Ligand code: HEM
């Protein structure tokens with residue numbers, strides 16, 4: 001079945017990305033499948049930073065999934081997807097993917113990178129949280145650094161267990177699997193006090209699990225600079241809500257859709273707005289606002305200028321009100 | 329900074345290449361620091377031509393500048409340094425730039441990678457090498473020194489830790505009045521400490537936030553400028569006694585228009601795909617005043633910029649003692 005094949009509309013979150021073909025689907029556990037994708041014409045895909053995630057379009061929506069490879073000059077991207085019964089539908093759609101289906105993905109994004117100065121990596125995962133941590137373990141093996149992994153999963157329901165075991169050696173020096181809460185508490189407490197100086201800790205799993213691990217580590221004196229947890233997409237700007245702009249001088253009204261910037265909307269309408277970085281830092285695309293409260297998302301305006309609400313940077317900022325009036 | 333529509337002068341086609349492809353940095357008659365970053369590899373038109381289509385720019389000075397770099401490195405090995413945690417970033421920089429060059433110059437260069445084994449051919453140097461990513465001994469002087477023999481740019485690598493950029497590796501032989509060896513290990517704000525105005529104007533803090541938010545694979549660029557006496561590439565702090573004294577005598581030198589050069593740095597800011605490190609490339613272009621004066625719009629803009637530039641900026645750039653002479657000469661043409 002090819003329900004997802006070639007979406008007619010590319011979601012803004014994956015625009016300018018890649019179109020890939022599913023080359024393998026394999027069941028990891030009852031509720032987790034691994035999906036491998038490659039360029040339809042073959043060849044290399046962009047490298048990525050260990051712990052990166054891939055934004056994948058399904059139907060009209062997008063979801064982010066951790067990549068499980070090391071990211072070094074890959075020819076395929078692999079993700080693993082947990083089926084979430086009542087989820088927004090993304091995981092179900094992903095579980096229906098078949099070999100040969102085409103999907104749109106964005107370029108991999110990094111928000112959970114290994115620290116280059118770490119003397120050792122302590123990797124802690126629960127359930128589907130194994131995915132970025134597996135990527136870290138593979139990178140440690142390739143880069144001649146060392147890692148220890150603690151992996152909490154239900155009995156007989158651990159995804160990627162065999163691959164993690166295969167990595168054991170001079171890079172991944174220990175793998176501790178825990179299938180009940182009590183044993184995990186002991187293993188973690190022990191690990192937190194026996195790591196070499198300069199070890200960094202990485203945790204991925206349910207939010208309560210991550211919070212508990214981080215709190216325990218802080219309790220043992222780990223500084224926050226050495227603690228890392230997976231927070232999907234923290235660094236990226238979301239698509240934002242649609243809004244309307246009214247150009248006071250010409251009397252024109254324009255709709256700014258989600259995922260399209262005000263600058264792009266004005267350009268499409270034939271307005272020429274000076275611009276340079278298109279990233280909210282250079283200050284070129286400033287526009288005078290006559291009415292309405294902009295949603296400031298730039299790095300250029302000062303806090304006072306933002307509060308005054310009479311200017312905005314059209315390349316990144318949007319609107320808190322349904323309509324903005326601009327002196328254009 | 330202000331945006332002006334730049335139109336190429338119809339007579340410019342007759343000018344030599346060094347002028348037509350020069351990255352003239354002034355858009356108007358005044359110059360101030362700003363966060364002047366823009367996406368890389370966009371062709372930028374000037375009144376005399378255009379620049380900027382390629383990430384790695386190769387010009388008529390390619391072999392000469394690489395020979396000059398080799399000499400500087402032999403004299404002073406402190407111009408290159410790689411802190412141990414930057415090895416992955418160095419390999420990432422090498423593979424990223426060689427494959428970019430192969431794409432931009434397919435007639436003279438090619439790059440093939442199978443797993444970690446790479447083959448690089450550079451017809452400009454009659455060079456063919458094979459090396460293994462991650463194995464420092466697979467290239468005669470290691471991957472960073474090797475990259476320094478293939479591109480004219482100075483190379484700086486910054487690690488990202490604790491929401492801060494750290495200058496932890498690089499190969500810099502053509503610094504404009506600063507010392508790479510002194511800056512190794514410093515963070516972005518510390519590096520920019522000597523620069524006037526930028527702290528007050530929040531330029532460095534904004535620039536750092538912008539750089540921290542770049543995603544792997546993203547590439548931006550900016551220009552910066554100063555002036556240099558003679559076609560001298562190495563104006564580092566280390567060799568100051570060789571070039572510093574010229575600054576006091578040039579204003580009265582009848583050969584000033586030939587000797588005095590506008591020095592423009594095209595700087596690329598690249599978040600590397602696999603290491604996530606920030607690669608900062610500085611490609612230096614020098615053009616004498618006599619050449620600047622052949623483009624009427626450049627002659628005027630530069631003449632006015634030099635006359636108007638605030639003293640603190642002129643002092644920092646080291647041009648305060650001769651900028652009036654240069655400006656007068658340009659505006660009297
Ligand atoms: C991330 C890479 C960067 C590095 C490694 C770097 C390094 C440097 C260094 C070493 C200097 C000379 C300081 C001295 O006199 O000791 C300098 C000057 C300066 N930098 Fe950066 N810089 C970087 C990016 C930027 C960016 C993104 C901006 C602005 C958006 C910027 C703005 C400036 C300015 C305005 C100066 C003064 C230049 C002059 O007047 O000659 N730098 N930088």
Ligand code: FES
Pocket residue numbers: 274275276277278279280281282283284285286298300313314315316
């Ligand atoms: S284009 Fe640079 S701030 Fe908008």
